[in-house]
Amino acid sequence: MQRRRKILSPEAYYDFISPQYDSMFIDPVSRAEDAVVKAILDRTIRAGGSLLDCGCGTGLGRAMTADIADDYLGIDISEAMVMRARRNHRLNHRGEAMFLTADMTRLDFLADGSFDCVISLNGAFSHVRDGRAAAAEMTRVLRPGGALLVMVYSRYALSRLRRFWRNGLCSGEGPYAVRHAHRDCTSWARFYTPRELKDCFGALAEVNTIPLNILPDNFCRRSRDMRRLIALMAFETRLPAFLHGLGHALILTGIKR
Numbered sequence: 001m002q003r004r005r006k007i008l009s010p011e012a013y014y015d016f017i018s019p020q021y022d023s024m025f026i027d028p029v030s031r032a033e034d035a036v037v038k039a040i041l042d043r044t045i046r047a048g049g050s051l052l053d054c055g056c057g058t059g060l061g062r063a064m065t066a067d068i069a070d071d072y073l074g075i076d077i078s079e080a081m082v083m084r085a086r087r088n089h090r091l092n093h094r095g096e097a098m099f100l101t102a103d104m105t106r107l108d109f110l111a112d113g114s115f116d117c118v119i120s121l122n123g124a125f126s127h128v129r130d131g132r133a134a135a136a137e138m139t140r141v142l143r144p145g146g147a148l149l150v151m152v153y154s155r156y157a158l159s160r161l162r163r164f165w166r167n168g169l170c171s172g173e174g175p176y177a178v179r180h181a182h183r184d185c186t187s188w189a190r191f192y193t194p195r196e197l198k199d200c201f202g203a204l205a206e207v208n209t210i211p212l213n214i215l216p217d218n219f220c221r222r223s224r225d226m227r228r229l230i231a232l233m234a235f236e237t238r239l240p241a242f243l244h245g246l247g248h249a250l251i252l253t254g255i256k257r
Contacts, residue, residue: 006185007175010127013187014057014078017178021081022058022088024179029216032229036212036237037121037151037251038064044147044253045069049116054104054138055124059085062097069117075102076124105133113143119150123249126153126176126189135200142256148204150252151212155191156245159217172196194244197252204254210237211247 008016017024025031045051045068053061056074058081065072074097076082085099102109104120105128118138128134135150142148154160155172176189192200194209201207214236216229223229236247244250 008185008187010187010189011077013185014076015080016185018058018078018080018084021084021178027179028224028226028229029213029220030179032216032226032233033213033249034060034064035226035230036233039234040210040237040251040253041065041119041149042068044149045117045119046147049146050114051117051119052110052115052138052141054118054120054134055122055127056085056099057081057122057124059088059099061119061121062089064121065119066097072097073115074099075104075107077101077103104128105130105137107137107141110141112140113146114141116143116146118142118146118148121149121151123151123153123176123178123189125150126191127187128190129188131190131192131200136203139201139203139256144256146256148201148252148254148256150197150201152192152197152250152252153189154211154245154247154250155193155196157191157217157248158214158246159248160191161246192250194241194250197250201252201254203257205257207252207254209241209244210251210253211239211244211249212237212251213248214239214243214246217248 047068048070050071051069053074056076062072079101082099082101173190175186177186
């Protein structure tokens with residue numbers, strides 16, 4: 001008999017996996033993803049500005065943007081993840097980085113146009129029930145001309161399509177377990193199409209989607225060749241738009257009008 005998975009709230013799920021979270025993403029495929037995302041961030045973010053990281057987890061966004069953004073604020077709904085982010089990135093004397101427990105759908109403690117850039121990495125946005133509310137808040141606190149980057153789980157990821165043929169199901173929402181996490185415990189998540197994600201951020205200009213990790217997640221998980229994995233994922237980011245939804249993740253970039 002198949003064991004029934006326990007579905008936790010995003011807050012409870014990430015509190016639960018926080019002790020092992022960083023060790024889950026040291027494999028070559030995950031590290032190659034990080035390298036490609038870092039390159040996209042470098043192209044997207046204006047150097048020297050302020051940055052808000054929504055769903056900061058243990059602070060990966062800070063590590064990726066420390067050489068770009070002067071002032072960083074990371075928020076996460078999981079207090080356990082925020083505590084680990086603080087340990088991973090000790091505040092320096094100038095207080096250039098700060099981590100807070102907060103909900104990205106309720107940013108009323110932040111003023112309009114407070115940040116030069118707003119990001120949300122590693123599918124954090126996919127765990128928000130009201131994506132439009134989160135998008136509205138993220139856009140509100142972004143200054144005019146500022147850049148936004150959001151990374152979500154893709155509804156028609158190649159790996160999910162393969163399961164679709166077996167199970168006859170490819171829903172826009174459902175249980176999700178992060179890579180290498182125990183599969184008996186999951187969290188609710190939404191899986192986006194490029195159109196759905198663009199609709200959430202319809203107030204932005206110059207909106208583009210970028211696929212991340214189409215083939216490696218399915219056929220190269222045992223590869224140790226980082227250079228080839230990065231080259232393949234970088235090539236995939238340049239594929240035509242009709243293939244973007246096949247990525248394990250989907251990245252959206254845009255500029256506030």
